[in-house]
Amino acid sequence: MRSLWQRLGGERLETASASLRPPTVGRSVRPEQVLRPVRPAFIWATLGGAFLLNLLPWGHAIWVPDFFALTLVFWNVHQPRKVGMGIAFVFGLLMDVHNGALFGEHALAYTLLSYGAISLHRRIQWFPAGSQSIYVMGLLLIAQLASAAVRLWVGGATPYWWLGLLSSALGAALWPFLTALLLSPQRRPAKRDDTRPL
Amino acid sequence: MEYGPPPLFNQGVSARARLAFFSLVAAALIIVDAQVNALDAIRNGVEILLFPVQRVLLWPRDLALDVGDYLSTLGSLNEENARLRLLAVEQAKLAQQAAQLQLENDQLRKLAGVRDRVNVPAQMVVALYESRDAFSRKIVIDRGRNDGMRAGFPVIDEAGVVGQVTRVFPLTSEVTLLTDKEQSLPVQIARNGLRAVAFGGQEPMTLELRFLPANADIENGDSVVTSGLDGIYPAGMPVATVLHVDRDVKDQFARVVLKPVAGMSRSRLLLVLLADPPPLVPAAEGARGGASGNVRGDRAAAKAVRR
Numbered sequence: 001m002r003s004l005w006q007r008l009g010g011e012r013l014e015t016a017s018a019s020l021r022p023p024t025v026g027r028s029v030r031p032e033q034v035l036r037p038v039r040p041a042f043i044w045a046t047l048g049g050a051f052l053l054n055l056l057p058w059g060h061a062i063w064v065p066d067f068f069a070l071t072l073v074f075w076n077v078h079q080p081r082k083v084g085m086g087i088a089f090v091f092g093l094l095m096d097v098h099n100g101a102l103f104g105e106h107a108l109a110y111t112l113l114s115y116g117a118i119s120l121h122r123r124i125q126w127f128p129a130g131s132q133s134i135y136v137m138g139l140l141l142i143a144q145l146a147s148a149a150v151r152l153w154v155g156g157a158t159p160y161w162w163l164g165l166l167s168s169a170l171g172a173a174l175w176p177f178l179t180a181l182l183l184s185p186q187r188r189p190a191k192r193d194d195t196r197p198l
Numbered sequence: 199m200e201y202g203p204p205p206l207f208n209q210g211v212s213a214r215a216r217l218a219f220f221s222l223v224a225a226a227l228i229i230v231d232a233q234v235n236a237l238d239a240i241r242n243g244v245e246i247l248l249f250p251v252q253r254v255l256l257w258p259r260d261l262a263l264d265v266g267d268y269l270s271t272l273g274s275l276n277e278e279n280a281r282l283r284l285l286a287v288e289q290a291k292l293a294q295q296a297a298q299l300q301l302e303n304d305q306l307r308k309l310a311g312v313r314d315r316v317n318v319p320a321q322m323v324v325a326l327y328e329s330r331d332a333f334s335r336k337i338v339i340d341r342g343r344n345d346g347m348r349a350g351f352p353v354i355d356e357a358g359v360v361g362q363v364t365r366v367f368p369l370t371s372e373v374t375l376l377t378d379k380e381q382s383l384p385v386q387i388a389r390n391g392l393r394a395v396a397f398g399g400q401e402p403m404t405l406e407l408r409f410l411p412a413n414a415d416i417e418n419g420d421s422v423v424t425s426g427l428d429g430i431y432p433a434g435m436p437v438a439t440v441l442h443v444d445r446d447v448k449d450q451f452a453r454v455v456l457k458p459v460a461g462m463s464r465s466r467l468l469l470v471l472l473a474d475p476p477p478l479v480p481a482a483e484g485a486r487g488g489a490s491g492n493v494r495g496d497r498a499a500a501k502a503v504r505r
Binding site for chain 2: 088093099107115118150154
């Protein structure tokens with residue numbers, strides 16, 4: 001597959017598929033792998049798993065990244081037609097109840113996050129995973145500041161609340177690993193090849 | 199499906215319209231939840247759905263703690279045993295004295311014609327987890343409305359006051375810790391009976407006394423106990439010790455920082471005192487008067503009255 005792609009290298013291959021990244025032309029031509037279609041069950045399993053990770057008793061460790069937000073951004077960027085704002089909103093409500101936060105606080109943050117990710121998804125996919133995480137950090141920060149604004153409006157500031165913004169930075173640092181992990185099922189070859197591990 | 203063409207014309211509702219819709223719904227929910235308690239039914243429903251999942255997710259941590267306990271060394275166990283034995287002897291002495299003092303006190307109270315102190319029943323609870331929120335200090339306990347919990351009950355641990363039940367679900371409850379900046383309780387200095395109100399402090403894990411004159415008689419190390427004026431917390435329960443006192447000449451009030459004596463986020467076994475809060479006076483004067491023990495701003499006071 002890869003050699004075929006390189007042979008076609010110079011030509012602009014027009015395709016309608018959403019998951020097929022546009023071929024890079026110019027100075028650095030990165031060979032891109034054509035991904036397999038994603039299974040909806042996998043999307044749901046990862047979203048649910050990330051939500052469960054958030055439910056773990058992290059205590060007052062507010063620097064722990066929001067795993068669900070990160071996974072949500074991932075699927076919004078890679079499968080914007082399958083994972084949208086409705087899912088973000090519903091999971092946000094669940095998160096609110098778990099954290100004893102105001103009803104709708106996380107829902108608002110996740111909706112904004114989802115919108116940002118969906119509207120930027122074509123641009124983000126042009127970059128390698130390392131650079132993508134800068135975009136992701138921006139998105140996470142915007143979502144976090146939105147929910148912080150709600151809290152400041154309702155209850156006033158707590159000292160050191162901004163320490164929570166660390167979780168966005170940590171989340172962005174996790175992005176390349178998350179990308180590698182969540183894309184791995186789609187990177188499998190079509191036919192099972194015994195000489196390759198995956 | 200994945201390699202099919204994207205729908206060219208039927209794109210559904212645009213992303214911006216969706217954003218507007220969901221944000222408006224979320225904003226409406228936030229406003230309604232901040233102002234009135236109308237959403238508690240939905241919240242309860244969601245909590246019941248989440249409850250089994252939350253409990254299952256606590257297993258790994260509890261298992262780790264149990265294994266840690268099991269593997270604790272003989273030395274530490276011996277040490278703890280010796281300490282506890284010493285404590286038991288000390289407390290036996292106190293308990294004997296207490297029985298005698300209780301008798302004496304009852305007689306004296308009868309002589310003085312003072313109303314008897316009510317003995318509040320209590321319920322042992324386990325702290326499940328601390329909510330992950332940069333803006334508040336809350337823990338969730340494993341008893342809810344079905345076990346007789348109600349908002350307003352005081353929560354203590356073996357050392358002193360921990361906080362107050364502030365929201366009740368059918369199976370769990372939320373306890374707001376004293377260190378939460380929205381929490382407050384009437385206290386007095388044990389040494390001289392000086393009354394004050396303790397609020398959640400500026401620094402994490404501290405309380406502070408507000409509205410005390412700069413020349414108030416307070417020293418570092420003074421112990422602070424509940425004054426019982428709110429009718430919620432029984433009088434005389436340890437709350438905190440004075441960490442330091444700032445007497446700024448420019449300022450009219452002294453800044454007193456306290457360190458709570460209760461384990462706050464560390465202890466897992468807690469005691470909820472099933473003491474009904476006194477009936478609340480209607481919003482107009484009741485909220486400001488601090489009848490509920492939550493002397494706060496206007497909005498928060500209105501909230502306290504609803505509870």
